[in-house]
Amino acid sequence: SLILVETTLPPGTCDNVIIPILxxxxxxxxxxxxxxxxxxxYERIMPGNGYMDSIINIHRCYAGxxxxxxxxxxxxxxxxxxxxxxxLFGFNKLKDCEASKILENSYRAINIAFIDEWTRYANAxxxxxxxxxxxxxxxxxxxNIMRPGLGVGGYCLTKDPSFVEFSSKFFLKSKINFPIIxxxxxxxxxMPQTSIEFIKSKVKRLEKKKVIILGAAYKNDVSDIRFSPSxxxxxxxxxxxxSFEVHDPLVKNIIDKDVNIINTLPRFKNxxxxxxxxxxxxxxxxxxxxxxxNAIYFDLNQVLNNSQINFMNKNNFKLEILGxxx
Numbered sequence: 001s002l003i004l005v006e007t008t009l010p011p012g013t014c015d016n017v018i019i020p021i022l023x024x025x026x027x028x029x030x031x032x033x034x035x036x037x038x039x040x041x042y043e044r045i046m047p048g049n050g051y052m053d054s055i056i057n058i059h060r061c062y063a064g065x066x067x068x069x070x071x072x073x074x075x076x077x078x079x080x081x082x083x084x085x086x087x088l089f090g091f092n093k094l095k096d097c098e099a100s101k102i103l104e105n106s107y108r109a110i111n112i113a114f115i116d117e118w119t120r121y122a123n124a125x126x127x128x129x130x131x132x133x134x135x136x137x138x139x140x141x142x143x144n145i146m147r148p149g150l151g152v153g154g155y156c157l158t159k160d161p162s163f164v165e166f167s168s169k170f171f172l173k174s175k176i177n178f179p180i181i182x183x184x185x186x187x188x189x190x191m192p193q194t195s196i197e198f199i200k201s202k203v204k205r206l207e208k209k210k211v212i213i214l215g216a217a218y219k220n221d222v223s224d225i226r227f228s229p230s231x232x233x234x235x236x237x238x239x240x241x242x243s244f245e246v247h248d249p250l251v252k253n254i255i256d257k258d259v260n261i262i263n264t265l266p267r268f269k270n271x272x273x274x275x276x277x278x279x280x281x282x283x284x285x286x287x288x289x290x291x292x293x294n295a296i297y298f299d300l301n302q303v304l305n306n307s308q309i310n311f312m313n314k315n316n317f318k319l320e321i322l323g324x325x326x
Contacts, residue, residue: 001036002036002037002038002069002072003036003038004039004041004076005039005040005041006040006041006042007043008042008101008105008156008160008163009040009098010098010102010163010164010167010170010171011095011096011098011099011164011167011171012167012171012172013098014065014098015094015095019033019065022036033065034066037064037068037069037072038064038065039062039063039064039072039073040063040064040073040094040098041060041062041063041097042061042097042101044059044060047219047222048219048220048221049221049281055080055081056081056082057081057082057086058081058086059086059087059088059089060077060083060086061089061091061097061100061101062088062089062090062097063094063096064094074088099164101160102160102161102163102167103164105160105161106160106161106164106181109160109161109181110161110180110184111144111145112146112149112157112188112191113183113184113185113187113191115146115148116188116194117187118148119194119322119323120194122323122324123194123197123198123322128323128324129324130321130323130325130326131324131325133145133323147302147323148322148323149300149301149302150191150192150195150229150230150233150277150301150322151188151191151192151229151232152188152189152191152227153219153226153228153229154227157188158189158227161181161184161185164178165181165182192233192236193232194322195229195233195298195322196232196233196236198298198300199273199275199298202296202298203272206240206273207240207242209242209243210243210244210245210270210271210272210273211242211244211245211271211272211273211274211275212244212246212247212266212271212273212274212275213230213233213234213237213244213277214248214274214275214276214278214303215230215247215248215278215279215280215301216228216230216231216234216246216261217248217250217251217278217280218278219278219279220278220280221280222250223248223250223252225254230246233275233277234256234259238256238259245266245271246259246260247261247262247263247265247266248261248262248278248280249263249280249282250263265286265290268290268291268292268295269292269294271295272294272295272296273296273298274295274298275300276301276303277301278301278303279302279303280303283303284303284304286308288311291308291311291317293315293316293317295318296318296319296320297312297318297320298320298321299319299320299321300322301322306326309321309326
């Protein structure tokens with residue numbers, strides 16, 4: 001049998017936790033560890049419309065506890081991955097493969113935290129950060145710089161960076177510090193506050209306005225709300241007793257029983273402040289007739305497309321884009 005672990009793990013988990021358990025279990029069955037194949041290959045699946053594509057058309061990393069395990073894992077992955085176009089990457093050690101996922105997501109989390117610092121600076125100085133990023137992205141070596149956004153959600157970037165510290169403490173018994181990672185985690189957790197301050201700077205007497213939050217999921221085109229930054233907005237508006245409603249085409253309900261989710265897009269003329277928070281593809285198909293000049297619009301997550309933005313600017317709608325107009 002081939003055992004393939006795909007979940008994200010603190011580096012060293014396979015060697016220090018899983019394999020010893022397997023070894024003891026096999027011993028009880030009068031078997032040896034070499035009677036099975038054990039491997040690790042973390043998933044890089046992207047929930048949403050690109051789900052299947054992210055399984056088949058993506059570079060995959062793998063490792064085995066020995067050469068035969070590694071080879072069996074590789075042959076299995078080749079059965080469904082487009083490996084000729086997306087070559088597989090083999091590691092010699094299980095912990096190297098485990099660490100690869102942690103470093104990858106830590107890098108993304110730090111990149112996001114870094115741009116939030118600049119977003120706050122841009123808000124304070126009226127700097128057009130999005131245009132600046134457009135210029136930077138023209139360089140191939142810098143085109144993965146992040147954009148301003150509402151916040152970090154989901155089940156990966158909110159926890160994975162912590163795994164290296166866990167590994168260091170419990171497996172190495174080390175006191176190695178990770179100041180950059182820990183600082184990035186704190187910045188990302190507080191990131192929705194940047195958008196809240198941005199909204200407050202543009203809207204007078206927000207407590208007297210009626211607000212609609214467009215998007216409750218943690219990312220576009222999914223119904224998953226785990227650690228969604230939109231929940232931070234909901235919590236803020238509730239605490240401040242600001243009148244608000246929440247729309248999401250996919251989310252049916254949230255944990256808070258006092259908050260109802262609207263699944264059918266309402267008329268914008270019924271609101272004073274309209275917040276685009278999640279990049280759902282359905283929001284990019286909103287017809288021009290649905291927009292009302294009575295409201296002020298906020299794009300907090302690169303939700304609106306160029307056609308919608310151009311229409312609103314041309315017709316003098318009140319539009320505020322986090323990071324500045326493109």
